[in-house]
Amino acid sequence: MAGEAPELSAQERAGKAFPVSWDQFHRDCRALTWRLNEVGPFHAVIAITRGGLVPAAIVARELGVRIIDTVCIASYDHDKQGELQVLKGMSEAAIKLGGGTGKGLLIVDDLVDTGKTGRLVRDMLPDAHFATVYAKPKGRPLVDTFITEVSQDTWIFFPWDTALSYHPPLRDGAA
Ligand SMILES: O=P(O)(O)OC[C@H]1O[C@H](OP(=O)(O)OP(=O)(O)O)[C@H](O)[C@@H]1O
Ligand code: HPA
Numbered sequence: 001m002a003g004e005a006p007e008l009s010a011q012e013r014a015g016k017a018f019p020v021s022w023d024q025f026h027r028d029c030r031a032l033t034w035r036l037n038e039v040g041p042f043h044a045v046i047a048i049t050r051g052g053l054v055p056a057a058i059v060a061r062e063l064g065v066r067i068i069d070t071v072c073i074a075s076y077d078h079d080k081q082g083e084l085q086v087l088k089g090m091s092e093a094a095i096k097l098g099g100g101t102g103k104g105l106l107i108v109d110d111l112v113d114t115g116k117t118g119r120l121v122r123d124m125l126p127d128a129h130f131a132t133v134y135a136k137p138k139g140r141p142l143v144d145t146f147i148t149e150v151s152q153d154t155w156i157f158f159p160w161d162t163a164l165s166y167h168p169p170l171r172d173g174a175a
């Protein structure tokens with residue numbers, strides 16, 4: 001309709017920005033592994049793609065886990081949340097390792113925001129341990145282990161989604 005305000009993306013609604021460098025992300029993943037090391041051992045790591053791939057690689061390396069599987073889920077198109085789509089489920093081999101309920105499996109994602117993605121995977125593997133690097137308050141109750149909580153109105157910028165670029169001085173109105 002003419003004159004109707006355009007729908008805001010999740011990122012625009014978020015307002016605050018929390019940019020994460022590769023270095024910071026690596027350190028946060030290693031901090032996450034320190035905590036997970038107290039909980040394991042785990043038979044396998046299940047990465048929720050795509051965001052869970054990088055933390056899963058780092059965590060699996062630190063924990064000495066060699067079996068890594070994926071569950072491929074899409075919900076955000078860049079920063080617009082849509083319907084959850086399971087593009088690929090877990091392998092039969094991984095499900096078997098977790099005895100059908102996920103016992104001894106470690107699910108890894110980069111973050112929980114509303115918790116919708118986490119809820120879906122938790123329902124698939126109720127006995128698995130669910131770890132994320134970052135958590136927002138709405139999704140936090142779903143996560144067993146995480147490192148940093150950010151407010152719900154913060155948008156996290158991951159290093160694989162960003163690049164170094166010119167930033168105008170604060171004096172000229174930069175946020
Ligand atoms: O708690 P939620 O509100 O469900 O949001 C969290 C999910 O959203 C992002 O994935 P996205 O759907 O953007 O796909 P991607 O991992 O391929 O980037 C992120 O990697 C989490 O998986
Ligand atoms: O804060 C976020 N940053 C990046 N991707 C996301 N997907 C859901 N929330 C976020």
Ligand SMILES: [Mg+2]
Nearest residue numbers: 049050051052
């Ligand atoms: Mg994701």
